[in-house]
Amino acid sequence: MFSHERVVVRRGPESGLPIIVAIHSTARGQAIGGCRMATYPDWRDGLADALRLSAAMTTKCALAGLPNGGGKTVIALPPAPAAVDPVGPDGSVGADGSVGSVGPVGVPGSVGPELRRAALHDVGVVIAELGGAYATGPDVGTGPDDMVTIGERTEHVFCRPVERGGSGDSSPATAIGTIAALRAICTELFGSPDLSGHSFAVLGLGRVGGHVARLLAAAGARLVVSDIDPARRSVATDLDAAWTSPGECLRADVDVLVPAAMGGLLTPASVPTLHCRAIAGPANNQLDAPPTATLLHDRGILWAPDQVVSAGGIIHATGVELRHESEAEALARVESIGDTLATLLRTATAEGRPPAEIAARLP
């Protein structure tokens, strides 16, 4: 079923790149969702990603109780031949760290500064034309400085640096929300929100995953970490964490797997290979398709829907920039992700159903 309100696909006049802005819904209010800059084998794969991600943002906003709908922007970079690795049928890991067949295959952000600026301006022009129906923010491959560039063409942009009038990088808040979710998971598994002594496998050490790993280490958790970028191995050394390949990290024998890279890693092929007791992480769209939630449930693996876990960034950004909340108020709302998830998990346990099914019934 086609459920999107509006989709703009355009060859960016400044950059020549495919610029895709998908508005899934404005029923609850302005559509929001980040701007992803990544390499796709074909621009149509970028379109498919934008459609999926924007629909997930509608659910994310609703579950977080925000008066917003879902949207997403994708700047689809063409594949650089060397950046494209085949993804194995066994769920082995693609060049971007994605495991499975969903999502882009290239290294995000592999573009020179001039083309980058041009593409961000193209995005700003499309958003300006949408007249406030949609506002963007950072996502995979973009950050606060890129929001300044988009902001040269439209006011509808979140997360500019604080000194430029925005709420700044959203990734610390997303990480804090993830930790609140992980405490709810530990309460469900062990009867206490204490993270110390439990084991976690953090898959992806980017802006959000890196923060999550640091917060887990500070809380006394035992860590396995991984990233497709070998340079991030230094994070493992700093945190006294075990370093593995992305595939091994996915299959690690730990209490909780924390997906913090690209989506699509939970598939009918990968689920039978997992050794964790629960999965909760900030990566968007972790399931290849909704029925995979049932496969996880049948294996006795507790999966926290990513639309709940990953909402810290939008809760913080809209709190500070739209509702003029103080930093402390916004962070308190981010922490409430723990209560939202706990309620969801209690209902799921009481009914013996996958948490995803309960989440799908909520507003």
Ligand code: PHE
């Ligand atoms: N990348 C963020 C997400 O997936 C998007 C975002 C963050 C949008 C902050 C607006 C403000 O939730």
